[in-house]
Amino acid sequence: MNSEHIYLIGVVMSQQKVTPRSEDYSRWYTEVIQKAELADYAPVRGCMVIRPYGYALWENIQDTLNSMFKATGHKNAYFPLFIPESFLKKEAEHVEGFAPELAVVTIGGGKELEEPLVVRPTSETIINHMFAQWIHSYRDLPLLLNQWCNVVRWELRTRLFLRTLEFLWQEGHTAHATAEESEAEARRMLGVYQNFAENFGAVPVIPGRKSESEKFAGAVVSYSIEAMMGDKRALQSGTSHNLGQNFAKAFGTQYLDKNNVLQYVWQTSWGLSTRFIGAIIMVHGDDQGLILPPKLAPTQVVIVPIWRKDEDKARVLAAVDQIKADLGAQVRIEVDDREGFTPGFKFNEWELRGVPLRLEIGPKDLEQANVVLARRDTRQKVTVPQAGLLPHILQTLDEIQSNMFTRAKDFMDANTFDVSDYGQFKEMMQGEEAAGFVRAYWCGDRGCEAQIKEETRATSRCIPFEQDGTQGVCFHCGRPATEKVIFAKAY
RNA sequence: CGGGGCGUAGCGCAGUUUGGUUAGCGCGCAGCGUUCGGGACGCUGAGGCCGGUGGUUCAAAUCCACUCGCCCCGACCA
Missing domain, CATH: 3.40.50.800 (Anticodon-binding domain)
Structure with a gap:
């Protein structure tokens, strides 16, 4: 190869096209999305149009994940957009979690419906309804499905890609014979997400377990991968849930085991959405635009x-x-x-x-x-x-x-800090600017977390799998703590 | 739902205080010509229910009432 001339490109420009990130990060974000033609605002509040360039990016995400899911033995299927309202009510925590953000159809063909239809916010319920009919024997397990679809959650504050009323995602749903298998599956799929995020999106993440208050409504355990955006805020970029038998019991999803005994299945669900595009934008972009x-x-x-x-x-x-x-x-x-x-x-x-x-x-x-x-x-x-x-x-x-x-x-890494003093933490979280990730011993108590959120607007992002095995005391309440947790301001 | 702000061309705005003839500017858009190695320029041109409804007036983008929508800030979230 010949001698290569390397030189930096001049940064002098006759006119500034995008608001610099340092000036106004969220303005930079929306401007870049619109000027790069990834997406545009729709006529309905909180909704967006994904333009061809943005959709091509999504298609590449889909293709990559699809081949990963194929390798893990999952098959694609499609379940309906409309879910009978009564289904949502069958799992207590699930209703409670989703009720405030449901879109409900009450009229069809000009007539009041006998039972309102919920526009799916996620599909655990309708999928369980079908699983209950399809699963009879341990020979039917594990059942490993995935679907690509849109879901609707009536959010108050919306942001392009990060939080819109309607968004695109994939949701995996699996049923297993044992608790060990569903736990392994939930962890395995989080690993798939981490692999995808890091090796394809070039988005480094911290994989871990969600706290009680941050976990999915209806799950036994939730896991997530957390990424740090360019403004040092955290973004949950993919989640995986071990649902245990919660939905199985609510929907009667049962099978006969080898001993001819009726058992409830153990389940998982996991999702990654168009929000990931937001992560790509904010993790890599600079004042020139997207990277x-x-x-x-x-x-x-x-x-x-x-x-x-x-x-x-x-x-x-x-x-x-x-x-x-x-x-x-x-x-x-x-x-x-x-x-x-x-x-x-x-x-x-x-x-x-x-x-x-x-x-x-x-x-x-x-x-x-x-x-x-x-x-x-x-x-x-x-x-x-x-x-x-x-x-x-x-x-x-x-x-x-x-x-x-x-x-x-x-x-x-440069913006992740080990903190043991709550006063110092409070100091760090002051103001609008996010300080990054804080790793601290924490007791895991719901009330304790609520207080921290109240006082600092920071929340626990995840309890990283990677722990040094030491013990300490909760940095907020002083009770004994066995694990360090990542706290941050989040999107 | 509480507090603040804004609706005038595709986008960003001026004009509204003090009502007055054809509503203006920049960017973008179209045509032609000159340009082209880090955001070129000239000429010509298209484009407006001045958010909506009602009122005041000889006359309303401008004044009054109501209404709709959007943005920002506070309680929820892939």
Whole structure:
């Protein structure tokens, strides 16, 4: 490989397109989403339109998770949007948890319905209703299903991708013969999420158990992966629940075991939603806009051809066609040959849209048989020969992917603190700015957590699996504590 | 649901205090020409139920009443 010229791209710009993150983080967030054309506001409050670019990102998330679920033996199915209201009421904690945020249909075809239909906020109930009919024998177990769908939760305060009235997700639902199996399944699927988040989204996460008050309504135990956003707030990026026999008992989901004894099944459910797109935006983005991880980016390489005269144009575009033919099968490419936009404009636009790698090619490059590659993550430009371009690009995309993860991991680690003094914690959590993650001994008591939330607006995010095995005293109430917990301000 | 703010072109705004003829500016959009290696420029042009309803008036974007919607801040959340 020839000597590569490396230089940083000038940051001087004639006009600021996006509000800098340091100025107003949440404004930056909404502006980036709209300007990058990921999503737009819908005419209904709290709802959003996912635009083609955002949906392509979601499709890549779906494809990746789908192949992971296939590898773990899960099959896709689809259950109805409408759930009889009475179903929700069968599991006590479940109703209590979801009642305030249900959308309910009371009229159909112009007539008042005999029984109102709930628009699914999640599908445990209707799935159990069906499981009860499908499962008869231990031979029917385990039953491992997943569905991709939309769900509706009538939230008060909404944010694009993070919390909208309707959102897209996948929900896995499984039934098992033993408590050990359902526990193992819940943990296994959280592992799948961690693998996905870290190795595909380049989003480092802390896997752990949810506290009593943060756990899913109707679960015995909830697990989650927690990620740190660019403003040091926490975002729950995926959850997995061991439902025990709670729903099985409410719906009579039973099977005959080997001894011909009727048993309730043990269940799990787990979900990852379009919220994860919010995580990608906030974990990686900078003041230029999005930075998408190569493995999930709808476009991995954008080619910007540059020309002055018509004769140059023809030659440059011919070279672009050749490059496209060489790379096309292995790299997701887009060629930006729009007329009437200067190269500089296009550079900025594709950076805003977060394309990991840009390839510039113009008359000067043709003479030398070179191209210019510009990395989105480091904003470095290098000149490389056209010969051997494919392996070079593939390697660069790998480097970007791992650099993005490392950078995010370093940020999270640098903003995670061990604290034992509650006064210090309170100090840290003061003000609007989030201080990051605080790891502290905590007793696990519901009331204790409620007080902490009241006093600091921080909540327990998860009790990490990774513990050093030592014991201590609760940093808030002083009672004995066996585990350290992550506290943070959360989305 | 309580407190604060805002509705004028696709977006951002001016005009409203003190009513007056054809409602303006920037960006964006369309056409043409010159440009093109880090956000180019000129000319021409399209685009408005001034959130809605009712009232006052010779006359309402402007004054009055009601109403609808949105945004921000406080109690819930993938």
